[in-house]
Amino acid sequence: GAGVSQSPRYKVAKRGQDVALRCDPISGHVSLFWYQQALGQGPEFLTYFQNEAQLDKSGLPSDRFFAERPEGSVSTLKIQRTQQEDSAVYLCASSSSGTSDSDTQYFGPGTRLTVL
């Protein structure tokens, strides 16, 4: 039953490696969000999808970050040539429509990325 799931839960990468983080939203949820959460901080918005369309990517910190949701369900966040400052927890959230005033975002457990 499912809530939002993410994989892997933990990822260790060497500086310069590429990584791919997966998000499975709640079935039928139209909207999907990616956030980055540094230690001791609140989540920071990265990007937003409505179905397969990426409507907002203003939070992506650099062009090394790329997200896709080709079939409007599963999403992948890819980070190329990882740097140490990319170390954080990457959270995915989904909501049923994204346009209703009361729409609530439900979060996955996150992927903790450590770049050595």
Added chain:
Amino acid sequence: GQNIDQPTEMTATEGAIVQINCTYQTSGFNGLFWYQQHAGEAPTFLSYNVLDGLEEKGRFSSFLSRSKGYSYLLLKELQMKDSASYLCAVRDLGQTGANNLFFGTGTRLTVIP
């Protein structure tokens, strides 16, 4: 942009009441959310306010004053399991119209016996 402030840490006693405050400045306000986050876990939804006033849900209540840019989360009859971070998040329609959430840094609450 958005500016959301909440205390970094609070400590309270089991069985007591605690109030966690949040102030915000945002241009396209469209609602305020409170989430609870235990260490290493996903944020879980607690409450939502879009109109002024108090919303009560069991041991948890949340208050909003839009004119003051102010909200609080009230936790009653504290239990040890309430030890967690509490995140205040403002929804801002912004320029794209998307319902993006902007979070404060979170308040880490420690409940002591």
